Every structure is written in C-alpha cells, then in structure tokens.
Amino acid sequence: YRMIGEYRLFAWGMLACNVVIPLVLFFKRVRTSLAALFVVSIFVNIGMWLERFVIIVTSLSHDFDPANWAGLYEPTWVEGAITVGSFSLFFLLFLLFIKNFPAVSITEMKEGSAHAEVFDDSLARCLSKHGFLDRFYELFLASSPRVREAFGNTDFAHQKKMLADSLSLMTSASGAPADELEELDRVARRHGKHDLDIGLDLYDLWLESLMQTVREFDGHFDRDVDRxxxxxxxxxxxxxxSRHER
Incomplete structure (x- = not known):
C-alpha cells in the first residue's frame, strides 16, 4: 500500500531523493561542483524526511485492523496532546538548565583570559619601576579633598604594600581559587561601610588616578593595555x- 496507495507520491519521492538522485555523484563533474553538491544534498535531506513520514504515517494509517483502514491518516487529540506535551517538557527542562547553568561564550572566556594576562604583564612592568606607587598616591590625593581627608592618618608605607597586593588580587575577582577570593573579600570588607567606610564614588577617582599612573610608567602602554x-x-x-554594605 505504500507504493500504490494514498501515500504513493511520498514513497516514490523518497526513493527518487534517496536512491536515484545520489547516483549522479558517479559523475566527476557533479562531485567537483559545489553548486551541484548543494542541490544533491537538499534532495537527500528531503528524502530523509520523506522516509520518516512514509514509515510513521503510513504505518499509523494501516494498523493491524483492516476495518480501520480509512485512507489518509488523521492524528487524534491524544496524539496532538502528547506532541505538545513533549515539546513543553523539553522547553521547560531547557529553561531550567539555562537558568541554573548560564551559557558562557568561549569568546568571552578567551577575552577575559587575555585581559588578565595583559594586565599581569603590565602590572609587573609598573611595579618594577621605582616610584610607581608614590606617583599613584600623589595623583590620587590630589584628585579630591575627600580623598585627602579619608587618607589623612594613613601609614603610606603599609598602604603601598597593601595596594600592590590588592592589584595582584584583582585578577581573581572572576573565577578564582577560594583562598584568593577570601583575601580579596577581606580587603573589600576593610574598605566597607562598617570599617574604613571608603565612599563608592572614590573608586572612580582611584581608577582614573591609577590609569594615569600606568600610562606614565608602562613603556608598552597602548589601547589594549588600557582596555x-x-x-x-x-x-x-x-x-x-558588592561587599561595601556587609
């Protein structure tokens, strides 16, 4: 009934797409032509889907009871509900997956790793030059009266050592060993509201002062280093x- 019944066009189309048309690949001109290969591949894909249609639909239209052979197959509401439910379950599981395991672009991971490497190299060059930290604090203190007030009673010898250590920890802010995050967390809490209470607006001044210092001391400074x-x-x-209020 597949070859001469109601679904004969699908059956013969399947054979044509999957058996007859691929035979043209015996000709070298076809095998070496990108356009011809593309056309053949389209027909093969059509044939593969027709094969599934012929196997499933014709089997459902002619079940084990000849009395039910009513010609063309018509899906019941139960089959429709099963299909909709299957897709719904898939999308539910998919959404739960991306909620709990968000996708991370490989490009972003590589870019972040490259930034960290450039940062570490530049930091090493800056720290190797005498006066880098002194110049930073000179610029930072000159940036605002609030900065001078906040650091009025600071032991700068100790502060410079802490800054050098903190800069080395900066690359651990994303995806780092737990012990390094704990150290950075300790520094963050020290600067938080319940300790030194360093205002959040001072971080912008801190950043720009530091970037100006890097620009002066890093002989390889360019747009990539800045970025x-x-x-x-x-x-x-x-x-x-994020730790300021804790």
Missing part, C-alpha cells in the same frame, strides 16, 4: 562595591 586594566579593575571594583 585590559579597565576590564580587570572593573570586575575587582564591582566585587569591592
């Missing part, structure tokens, strides 16, 4: 700000 510093420090500052 790397800002990218890494933005994540570190975001981490610090």
């Amino acid at each position: 790397a510093w800002r990218n890494v420090l933005a994540e570190g500052i975001e981490f610090m700000e």
Whole structure:
C-alpha cells in the first residue's frame, strides 16, 4: 500500500531523493561542483524526511485492523496532546538548565583570559619601576579633598604594600581559587561601610588616578593595555562595591 496507495507520491519521492538522485555523484563533474553538491544534498535531506513520514504515517494509517483502514491518516487529540506535551517538557527542562547553568561564550572566556594576562604583564612592568606607587598616591590625593581627608592618618608605607597586593588580587575577582577570593573579600570588607567606610564614588577617582599612573610608567602602554586594566579593575571594583554594605 505504500507504493500504490494514498501515500504513493511520498514513497516514490523518497526513493527518487534517496536512491536515484545520489547516483549522479558517479559523475566527476557533479562531485567537483559545489553548486551541484548543494542541490544533491537538499534532495537527500528531503528524502530523509520523506522516509520518516512514509514509515510513521503510513504505518499509523494501516494498523493491524483492516476495518480501520480509512485512507489518509488523521492524528487524534491524544496524539496532538502528547506532541505538545513533549515539546513543553523539553522547553521547560531547557529553561531550567539555562537558568541554573548560564551559557558562557568561549569568546568571552578567551577575552577575559587575555585581559588578565595583559594586565599581569603590565602590572609587573609598573611595579618594577621605582616610584610607581608614590606617583599613584600623589595623583590620587590630589584628585579630591575627600580623598585627602579619608587618607589623612594613613601609614603610606603599609598602604603601598597593601595596594600592590590588592592589584595582584584583582585578577581573581572572576573565577578564582577560594583562598584568593577570601583575601580579596577581606580587603573589600576593610574598605566597607562598617570599617574604613571608603565612599563608592572614590573608586572612580582611584581608577582614573591609577590609569594615569600606568600610562606614565608602562613603556608598552597602548589601547589594549588600557582596555585590559579597565576590564580587570572593573570586575575587582564591582566585587569591592558588592561587599561595601556587609
């Protein structure tokens, strides 16, 4: 009944697409032509879907009871509900998956890793030059009276060491070992509302003063270095700000 019944056009179309048309690949001119291969591949895809249609639909239209052979197959509401339910379950599980396991672009991961590497190299060059931290605090203190007030009683020898350590920890703000995050968390809490209470608006001044210092001391400073510093420090500052109220 598949070859001569109501679904004969689908059956013969399946054979034509999956058996007859691929035979043209015996000709070298067809095998070496991109356009011809594309056309053949389209017909093969059509044939594969026709094969599934012929196998499933014709089987359902001619079940084990000849009395039910009513010609063309018509799906029942039960079959429709099962189909809709299957798709609904898939999308539910898919949404739950992306909610709990958000997708991370490989490009973003590579870009973040590249920024961290450029940042580390630039930081090493800056720290190797005498006066880098002194120049930073000179610019930072000159940026606002509030900064000078906040750091009025600061032991700058100790503060410079803390800054150097903090900059090294900045690259750990995203996806880092737990012990490094704990150290950065300790620094963040130290600057938070319940300790030193460093205003959130001062972080912008801190960033611009630091970038100006890097621009002066890093002999390889360019747009990529600037972007790397800002990218890494933005994540570190975001981490610090998130701990401000704790």
